[in-house]
Amino acid sequence: MIDPELVVSLAREAAVGFVGTALLAATAGLLVAGGYRWLSTRSPPSGIPALLGLTAVAGVLSSGALASGAFLGAVPFDHRLSAGYLLGTMLLGGIAATAGGRLGDRIACQVADLERIDANGEAAAAVRSARLAVEITLPEPIATATGYQAVDPAVHRALSGATIRLPHGLTPTARRERLERHIERDYDVGYAAVTLADDGTVDRVLVGRQSTGLGSMVPRGAVAIAIRADPSPDASLGDPVAIWSTDGHTEPELVATGTLRTMTRSIATVIVDAALAAELPADDHYRLLTYPDEPTDGYEFASTLRTVEETVTTLSIDSDGPLVGEFAGWLPGRVLVIERGNDRLPLPADNETLESEDELWVLASPSDLTAFDPTPTDDCPPPRSSI
Template sequence: MSLPPLGSLDTLSASPVDPLALLQSGVTFEQPTTAAVNLVVFAVLSVLTAGGLTVAYRWYFKSLIPEGIAILAGVAVVALYINTASLGVVVGQGSVDLFRPGVVFFNVVALGVSTVAAPVGRRIGDTIASQLFSLVGLGEIDAEVSTMVRSVGRVTSVRLPSEIEDMESYDPVTEETKAELASKTLVFPRRLTVEELRSRLVSRLKEDYGVGYVDVDLTAEGGVDYLAVGSRAAGVGATIAPGTVAVAIRADPPNNATSGDQVQVWSTAEPTERLTSGEIRGVAGDVVTLAVDEADAGLLSPTERYRLLTMPAEPQADREFATLLRSVDETMGTVTVEANSMLVGETADTVAAAVLAIRPSGEKLTALPESARQFESGDTIYVLARPDVLRQLEGWATTPAPVSDDEADAEPTEQAEPDSGAPVDLDDSE
């Protein structure tokens, strides 16, 4: 029996489907198996890319990567692979038909599959990063606590409630963020006090989920009784005082002018004239955003060009206070004391808040009252406190004070006393 020629052996050996050929470009849906394998590989590649980038972003920036960036990365990797495979075919075969309708349709579907798969990888990567970094101490836990967790090998799991409330007087957090937090279990080091656990939980929610404010109540066992979140006010509007507006004008800003500088606005036409004064809130090229009195806003035109004169720096306690207040957990709030409530008779020393002012009912406001000044019915108290402390004060201001034993004993006796003066047996159980 004669052996087949060498070329025949090569032909026989190449007849089975080459696994690498399944992943090259030029695939169409006329080959269902090949198309299915390619789509699965592209989806996995997009998930891995988006997940890996999410983990790296969480580690470096301590926040969740924007969904658009994760999708762009997943699609870019798949597109790069398709282009690379096409280039390999061109080099090996000399030509490749990438513009056949079937090939174009498959490539569009492949990019669509990678677009859908990328958010899945983002969510998986964020879950892995949040749990992993909390245990190894990368940004979420201090080094000494991380060492304790690794040595003891035990952690505390905190499960968030299924319903996340919105904080009053704060901008709401997006529904997507609240849905992501609902019923989520977070891992923390063991042997933490309730206050330490609360502080770490608040920091975790702010850093990992972009939450601006957190109002949470924890039980003695570390469970979450109540959770409300809010977002920080952003932009210029949150710092504009009443009676003031922000306008953008074209001007040549003074050298090194920055936000907070006081300037005078002068016209450039002859004769020059000072139009108004304001405060710089932003500079972008030759466009300057100024905070000016609302009555002077009509003097400025968006088409004219102006000259700015920088004024000497003056301390602005209100701006400094507003800036500091936006960066801390405490917030301003008012509490009205109702009659016979638990706050009646209390003083600023007995509440866990800074009492800034008190306005008695129908009277003028008293700023920075004495610490021994007792709260009275009808008082409006201006306090600086954490949201949970402020919510607690609001509850005390509306909750009736408990009745003492002497008052409780005297009240039924007085009510039971008949008008006739006849003796009454209060104990008629027999």
């Protein structure tokens, strides 16, 4: 039978412990919150008063348990009364520390004459509005960049009229760059060019898809084929090579001539005439030999061009067009070649005068090429020749 006096004694001791630890936690929270507000004029971080209040309670309980060997009277540590007392003490301590923190914050504001900002007031709304994102609406329709392949129609539909959010306070240049990166990354577009109006809105968006593979670099009537071969030590990209067969022959036999495109260990990719492709079975082994020819950097130039924004396109000078009589150096970009009848003028001087019926090969970025077409649309045909 339980001794009534023991029950009363334990209840009295538990009540004193609850009240004492709650007051200790509230005092700790009050001092921490009040001191933080006094020194920094800012609200204390959420949860810090409660954490320090519980730390004080845990310190008192630990020191008492070490001194007496129990949390409550002579009740052992593994008894359920000890567990209930410990949980109740910590719960009341957390509540008291939180309440004490709020009280200490208000007292410090009153003493230091600090005005607390209402989270739902006009001042808080003005502060939050300074960090709101700016919504940018893209125009309709989205045009195709000159010199680039058209993207999927679904991408055009997704971009037309789309709303993009950007941070507030960006400069026009930073806003344009952020928009271009966002379109290229989120819509899987190879190239994007954005033109902003004076008021910061988007005036025009040009998108395009960059060529992949070797198809755009293979001349008409030729094919690119991979063969197993031992290359010449001095063979490099774009070199003309002779392809000799070494399988099933006592003497090497010339099979075809072509141009070396790439070489990875024993696998070479060569560009040969389409009619000779059947003469190069994939299972045979070949030897590549270079032969004298004029050196050229054309393939290296084409490889570099595929990785940059600039593109090469052709431009016709109409007899009644505005470019007749202009200098080649005045055009956007760089004029590479002028085809004038049966003559070709490579890298013409800046003061070379353009004539009627000239065909120009121009190296320029799509944004520069828009100067020749001020109102591009999705229905515009692609350039007649590009790399």
